[in-house]
Amino acid sequence: MKKIMCTVLLCALLAPSMAFALEEAAAVFQQGTLPSLKELYAPYFDFGSAVKLSGVRSGGLMDLFLSQFNIVTHENELKPEAVLDVASSRRLAQDDQTAVAINIDKAKPLLDLARQHGIKVHGHVLVWHSQTPEVFFREGYTPSGGFVARDIMLARLDNYIRLVFEQTGRDYPGIIVSWDVVNEAIGDAAGEMRQSLWTQVIGDDFVLEAFRIARKYAPKDVMLYYNDYSTPYEPKLTGILRLLEKLKAEGNIDGCGFQCHYQMGTPSINQIKNAMDKVIALGFPLRISEMDILVNDNSENSLRRQAIRYGEIFDVFRKYKDHIVAVHTWGIRDDLSWKAQHYPLLFDKNNQPKPAFFAITDLPI
Numbered sequence: 001m002k003k004i005m006c007t008v009l010l011c012a013l014l015a016p017s018m019a020f021a022l023e024e025a026a027a028v029f030q031q032g033t034l035p036s037l038k039e040l041y042a043p044y045f046d047f048g049s050a051v052k053l054s055g056v057r058s059g060g061l062m063d064l065f066l067s068q069f070n071i072v073t074h075e076n077e078l079k080p081e082a083v084l085d086v087a088s089s090r091r092l093a094q095d096d097q098t099a100v101a102i103n104i105d106k107a108k109p110l111l112d113l114a115r116q117h118g119i120k121v122h123g124h125v126l127v128w129h130s131q132t133p134e135v136f137f138r139e140g141y142t143p144s145g146g147f148v149a150r151d152i153m154l155a156r157l158d159n160y161i162r163l164v165f166e167q168t169g170r171d172y173p174g175i176i177v178s179w180d181v182v183n184e185a186i187g188d189a190a191g192e193m194r195q196s197l198w199t200q201v202i203g204d205d206f207v208l209e210a211f212r213i214a215r216k217y218a219p220k221d222v223m224l225y226y227n228d229y230s231t232p233y234e235p236k237l238t239g240i241l242r243l244l245e246k247l248k249a250e251g252n253i254d255g256c257g258f259q260c261h262y263q264m265g266t267p268s269i270n271q272i273k274n275a276m277d278k279v280i281a282l283g284f285p286l287r288i289s290e291m292d293i294l295v296n297d298n299s300e301n302s303l304r305r306q307a308i309r310y311g312e313i314f315d316v317f318r319k320y321k322d323h324i325v326a327v328h329t330w331g332i333r334d335d336l337s338w339k340a341q342h343y344p345l346l347f348d349k350n351n352q353p354k355p356a357f358f359a360i361t362d363l364p365i
């Protein structure tokens, strides 16, 4: 792995025939000897990906998925909009406004697959301003109901998190090793709390409350994370650090997730390192939770530049290995990504490794 940056830089400088390098690497892949990210990175950290299981199945990605990753995140199926059972909650609310019903059926196929193949699961996500039904915050779980009082919402939050831990713990003990308890609570512009229905109905302390509740119900060895994007940028970084300090004081958090949805030009390597240093200085391990790097097109030149950028950033990750628990890409294949038009991932639409894959393994790009 130490050779990687030299290889990348040498290739960039000497600009060897890209077509030849691709052909050569594809041939390696054909022979079934494509390096496995999870094996190659075992001395460093877990290597994972977000997965939409239907896409993995219909895209013929199963073998690739199983060979490359040892931890997986549901792309959507453990988010509140997939888990909260609104119809049943509405029925329960006729007697008790604090009652909550959940249903984890949508998450089960990937949990089953993970159990079958000994793959770990990172749970994403318990509390978020997005992909959460608005009726969760309303009287009777109906669109026409007013917003519930703070104490009702806190009781709903307690019930929701309790049920998620109870049901996943009962049906899949030991499979979910960590959770994003709260996602994206800090706003971009001022580094203050993001205004959302959570702050409106509970208040700014909803994050502290969510972690208190999660700690109360999570199995002892399950790690609890705060997760956010744009972590390298100020003033957001300062806002995140302020929040992490408060969470640390209460002892209910175990780590911080950097989403790492990055551009080609930004953030700089120094900005990434600075943010990582500051979070590590607070005593937190890091999870690179949703990495992808956007490019404008899939020309050879763009994909080679993307590979160099992946290589440079992974060089940092490897240097920080003692502080990084896992690196996850947000998806496996470009055309199935949420940013498909920006070719952000390690594999192309034909399930072939891209130069970015070669750059973070030991192949020439």
Ligand code: GLA
Pocket (backbone or CB within 6 Å): 075, 124, 183, 229, 259, 290, 338
């Ligand atoms: C955020 C969320 C993820 C996902 C991505 C984009 O980063 O944390 O759950 O929605 O956006 O798809």
